Amino acid sequence: MSIEIRKYDGSAEELSEFIVGNWLKSYAGKMAVPDWSPAYFDWQMTGPEITDREYLISAWKDGKLVGTLLAMPFPMWYLGKEVIGAQGSWLTVDPEVRREGAAKMMALEIAKRQRDQNCLARVGYAFGTGKTSLGPRFWKTAKENTSFVKPVRLWARLLDSKTFIDWTNNMFERTMMQILPNAVCNVDPVSSDVAIRDYVPEDLQSCQELINCQAKTSDLAILWPADRLQRQLQHSDFVNTMLVTRDENIVGFLNYHKIGIHLRGVIPAAIVDILACQEMTKKETNSLLNAFCQRMKDEGVKMMLLREFVNQPIRLLLKSRFIPQPVDSTLLLSRSDPQADITPSKVKSIQVLWR
Template identity: 30%
Template sequence: MIRLDDYQGTSAELAEFITSTWRKSYEGKMTFPLWSAEYFEWQLRWKNPHFRRNLIAIYDDARLVATLLGSEYPFRCGQEIVPGSIWSWMTIDPVYRGRGFAKLLNEERIRRMQDRKIDLVVSYRYFGSKSSLAERPHRNSGDNTAKFHNKVGFWVRVLNPQGVCDWSLSSAAAWGARLTSPWAPLPKLGKEEKYIRKATPADIPQCLELIHEKTNSLPFAIHWDQESLSNQLLGSPLSTTLVYEREEKIEGFINFHLLTSFSKCEGQMGLLDVMSTQRLSSHKSLYLMYAVMQEMLNQGAILTLKLRSGDEDLLLMLRSYFAPRAPESHLVLQWIGQEREVPKNAKMHLLWR
């Protein structure tokens, strides 16, 4: 019997279901992430019972056949703080596709968000490959609450050109990685090294002040609090945060996490999530970025990505040899409660999930 329910299994079982289903759908056709139990425990705040209602599953008797997962974040929309959430990982067993499960999952999500008085769902639809099963604007599910707001892409910086060549399905991307070889090596940090270190729990209040200073002027941004920022910066071995500190004052920080991705083979990507460098000089911010990329290399990353949403320091990205990649995803804003106006192509601070 088919039933909707909270997800009932372990994080390892969830990762196995989603990753194995994505492999069946995409292996040999397009690049896709390999989600891990550790990743879900971190991003879905697994140990907090409050958030388990954001793990929606469909079962056929005891068999898991579909999932839709989310995590709650408040958003600053203009001068208003709006209760919101970020959702992803809609996964349907191939045997059960074509039976309206995507619609069922979305309707259940809306109902649960209404119960919690959550006004907004943020999500993405990947269109960078014709093999992607993501919803497209021209074949919308009929849900009038979901608005395809704009298209977003990434900044990309190759860290290990040979590693990218060996990993990439795309011959053009592999050729491009070879061309970046002269710019791939990272300079030594020199005298700046003594000011750069890994973040600790004691740094969270200063980091929170910095990220609020950066994002409060943006039209649309995640509104971090101490708990959510602490989880993002320090909540998992997958996440690393480097701070630039002088005279016991943190002047900037950059946070990233590692994500395994499958193309021709497995490869590690470093995803830049939260950055605040506005108080640093261009020289200091550049060397903080160099330190971050060196840490990524030390952890096995072959390239690094940053969502191109307008919150980045353009000069820093260009001086660090990041290249803007064409948009490959739709940003979807789904207003469950009162709809607020978010300008098209407004500068935003978001997480890609």
């Protein structure tokens, strides 16, 4: 029976089991794999409050889920203009059908849906290298519609060296963490005169203004509608946001979610999705980073990750013991129309999610 491509309308549980299960089959022990739980997918794209599933593409054979290519619609800032866009990831194909064209069929289907919605392009990532990850190999074959825009770095902040040494498969990282003093995992105190508190729904408008203003200083960014941002900033018990206020006005915030990451075992981690810091002083930014690190340490998190972003405060990140990592992913831009007026080479700075 041939492969059928259609919009995914199943459960978050099935999505999590299929995607994480197949990534672990392919990459267990070789490449880090986030443990995308059903709660995670409900938060991002399948929850009952989210009605738009047009970009959730799935492949089926004999009634069995055999492929996914998922994206979320977003307004996008591209070279000084607001356009209709999307951000996607989670390209997954069951090993049993990898030579039957499922990935190409899903890519063509999502491009068609993007054109129907007047979407200029979809942002995504190719993870890892061609030696380990299958993604870069596929996207290179789709170069008519997809451009490799720029390599993207992560910042890593460790809170427990022993747990990290046991988890990583990189001999250099293990050796360095055995040589370096445990002080690299320490957390500095927060300045007593910096006001930090948790997000509440009444803060939404101020946070939206801060992050969208910061996004518009980049070449390529997702912009946040109020309903999407509200869900991003506070959801369930694994997503939260910390704010800095000055004279009772919000001047910056840090949004994160907690997630396990598989490699040699599972390490409890936290991903910083948004750091809005343009209006904060150096002391405020440093205090917010340290307050976040201390909270994560208290909650049992062993490692935090933050992807690069426009005007990132490099010195303050280093001061807070965030370490820039070697490049292990590439930002992709998939045009809805091969003839669309897009010049990826002009994109130098970004403000997008790491998915």
